[in-house]
Amino acid sequence: xxxxxxxxxxxxxxxxxxxxxxxxxxxxxxxxxxxxxxxxxxxxxxxxxxxxxxxxxxxxxxxxxxxxxxxxxxxxxxxxxxxxxxxxxxxxxxxxxxxxxxxxxxxxxxxxxxxxxxxxxxxxxxxxxxxxxxxxxxxxxxxxxxxxxxxxxxxxxxxxxxxxxxxxxxxxxxxxxxxxxxxxxxxxxxxxxxxxxxxxxxxxxxxxxxxxxxxxxxxxxxxxxxxxxxxxxxxxxxxxxxxxxxxxxxxxxxxxxxxxxxxxxxxxxxxxxxxxxxxxxxxxxxxxxxxxxxxxxxxxxxxxxxxxxxxxxxxxxxxxxxxxxxxxxxxxxxxxxxxxxxxxxxxxxxxxxxxxxxxxxxxxxxxxxxxx
Amino acid sequence: xxxxxxxxxxxxxxxxxxxxxxxxxxxxxxxxxxxxxxxxxxxxxxxxxxxxxxxxxxxxxxxxxxxxxxxxxxxxxxxxxxxxxxxxxxxxxxxxx
Numbered sequence: 043x044x045x046x047x048x049x050x051x052x053x054x055x056x057x058x059x060x061x062x063x064x065x066x067x068x069x070x071x072x073x074x075x076x077x078x079x080x081x082x083x084x085x086x087x088x089x090x091x092x093x094x095x096x097x098x099x100x101x102x103x104x105x106x107x108x109x110x111x112x113x114x115x116x117x118x119x120x121x122x123x124x125x126x127x128x129x130x131x132x133x134x135x136x137x138x139x140x141x142x143x144x145x146x147x148x149x150x151x152x153x154x155x156x157x158x159x160x161x162x163x164x165x166x167x168x169x170x171x172x173x174x175x176x177x178x179x180x181x182x183x184x185x186x187x188x189x190x191x192x193x194x195x196x197x198x199x200x201x202x203x204x205x206x207x208x209x210x211x212x213x214x215x216x217x218x219x220x221x222x223x224x225x226x227x228x229x230x231x232x233x234x235x236x237x238x239x240x241x242x243x244x245x246x247x248x249x250x251x252x253x254x255x256x257x258x259x260x261x262x263x264x265x266x267x268x269x270x271x272x273x274x275x276x277x278x279x280x281x282x283x284x285x286x287x288x289x290x291x292x293x294x295x296x297x298x299x300x301x302x303x304x305x306x307x308x309x310x311x312x313x314x315x316x317x318x319x320x321x322x323x324x325x326x327x328x329x330x331x332x333x334x335x336x337x338x339x340x341x342x343x344x345x346x347x348x349x350x351x352x353x354x355x356x357x358x359x360x361x362x363x364x365x366x367x368x369x370x371x372x373x374x375x376x377x378x379x380x381x382x383x384x385x386x387x388x389x390x391x392x393x394x395x396x397x398x399x400x401x402x403x404x405x406x407x408x409x410x411x412x413x414x
Numbered sequence: 415x416x417x418x419x420x421x422x423x424x425x426x427x428x429x430x431x432x433x434x435x436x437x438x439x440x441x442x443x444x445x446x447x448x449x450x451x452x453x454x455x456x457x458x459x460x461x462x463x464x465x466x467x468x469x470x471x472x473x474x475x476x477x478x479x480x481x482x483x484x485x486x487x488x489x490x491x492x493x494x495x496x497x498x499x500x501x502x503x504x505x506x507x508x509x510x511x
Contacts, residue, residue: 247486249455249469251462295463318482321466328466349461 044099044127047078047116049109050090052338056083061107061115068156069122070098077205078116079103080212084275084283086339087212087361089205092118100126101156123150147171151178206299209337213302216361220276225356226395227382230403232372238405242313252317254369255292257402258344259316260409261367262288262308264401265342267412272341273362274388282389283362291340291360292320294327295349301327302360304340343367354380364389367402426476426497433471437464450494453487476500 049059059081066078072092079090096118103115117126144152144159151174152159164173203211217223239253265271265288272284290308294301303323308316326332343366345357353370360366368382381402385395401407421429427450438445438459445459455465469490473480478500484490489499 247488249485249487249490250465251455254462321485322482325466325470328463328470349463 044117044119044124045094045096046114047090047092047118049081049103049111049113049115050088050334051111052081052083052086052088052335057111058108059083059088059111061103061105061109062087064101064103064105064116066098066101066116068098068101068154071122072096072098072118075205077208080208084362087216088334088338089209089212090115090334091205094118096120097122097124099124099156122154125149143167144169145171148174151175210300213361214358217359220361221359222387223359223384224387224392224395225382225384226392226399227354227368227380228396228399228403229378229380230399231377232379233377235403235405236376242317246314248317250321254344254346254348255317255320256313256405257367257369258290258292258305258320259308259311259313260405261342261344261398261402262290262305262316263409264398265365266309267410268398269394270342270365270385270390270398272364272389274386285341287341289339289341290316290320291343291363291366292323293343293345293357294324296328296330299330301332301337302340302343303327303332304336304338306339345369347371354382356382357384359384359386365395365398367399423497423501426500427493429475430472430493430496433475434459434468437468437471440464448493451492453491454493455487455491472496472500476503478503 049061052059060083061079062082063080064078065076065080066072072078073095074092076092077089078092081088081090097120099117099119101116102113103109109115119126145168148159148169148171151157151171152162155174155178157174157177159169162169162174162177164170235253235257239251239256242248242256243250243252269284271288272282275281275283287307288309290305291302292305294303303320305311305316305319305323311319323332323336326336340360341363343357343360343363345366346369347355348369348371351371353373355368355370357366357368364386366384368384370380370382372379381399383395383399390398401410431445431448434445434448434454441460441464443459445457448454448457448459454460454468460468469480469485472478472490478484480490484499488495490496
């Protein structure tokens with residue numbers, strides 16, 4: 043039986059997605075959780091994974107296509123020789139040649155290569171296997187999916203990346219290829235934050251120390267009021283995109299996997315609501331039960347390596363974001379600590395980034411009015 | 415090990431101690447001196463992430479269905495409170511709101 047893999051909804055405002063990568067080919071066998079394709083909108087890149095084992099029967103899109111959300115992108119099946127639903131005679135569109143005009147062998151080949159009968163010219167009255175083979179032979183040669191680089195310093199085994207690793211690679215690559223990153227840091231006294239978090243937790247009898255969550259929430263409010271909640275879109279005439287909501291990305295290390303949990307519309311939540319929502323996401327991340335939408339679409343990021351005793355570190359920007367704030371372990375008897383920020387210099391100046399961190403360092407400070 | 419549903423309160427506390435000791439040990443800490451009523455987050459034997467792991471393991475073991483509103487010191491902050499919580503859930507199930 044055939045199972046569809048749909049083009050997912052990434053953002054509420056986007057009814058189409060662009061296929062940036064097809065990680066499978068017709069005839070491949072995929073397992074539950076394997077990457078099938080990647081899609082992107084202006085705000086995020088999302089990996090779409092198989093929800094069960096199966097053979098790839100047909101590809102209904104190509105890399106670079108923009109497709110409506112909810113369209114079938116790929117068909118999977120229990121058997122490699124199954125015909126995908128669109129190629130079954132009963133469902134074939136008029137004039138596509140399926141059914142009486144196509145030989146059995148030709149239909150099998152079409153299915154294996156993700157083709158429809160209408161795409162393949164035929165010499166005689168019926169479409170034959172020879173027609174399909176000739177058509178395939180005449181197509182541009184496809185590059186091998188994983189060619190070995192020629193200058194490795196030693197013999198190596200090439201291993202496909204796991205979905206989480208591919209996501210991390212996409213993030214780092216976006217920064218390398220698109221952002222003009224810079225980094226700065228400020229030193230601050232963390233004790234007012236500790237006192238504020240302690241009082242906040244005490245009033246609500248919270249089990250978990252909410253300090254990092256409260257810092258992240260304040261960052262969301264500051265970002266909403268500044269130019270930090272946006273990105274630069276290139277291609278043709280460059281444009282500045284200023285997001286209408288803050289989706290706060292917060293890193294959670296769960297075993298070997300690093301997640302960026304995303305609290306949507308963080309700037310519309312009060313502190314208690316934000317702390318509760320982030321806590322829920324953290325617990326789900328630790329159990330590896332986050333939904334794809336809960337790890338995509340960050341517009342601003344916050345990360346801490348205090349747990350590992352790291353005082354300062356230089357984080358990587360989430361794709362299509364302009365700032366990622368780094369929190370570190372306090373030092374000097376708890377009297378000093380550092381906030382760092384990796385920021386996209388195309389959107390923020392050093393002054394902007396430093397001002398953001400200064401405002402973040404003071405839990406009681408007013409949030410400046412939003413820029414018009 | 416799965417929960418049998420038949421443990422006494424003392425047995426639950428012993429199981430909780432074992433779970434926490436494992437997590438504290440990973441951080442090089444010793445939780446054996448914690449009393450039943452000492453507030454675990456204040457003890458420093460595990461950090462916030464360790465505490466989340468502790469709650470998750472307890473939730474999984476006793477099938478408690480812990481939700482955001484349960485994440486309070488009064489419900490889950492001490493061995494004694496957790497044992498009460500486990501027994502109350504077994505007896506009455508999740509409180510309807």
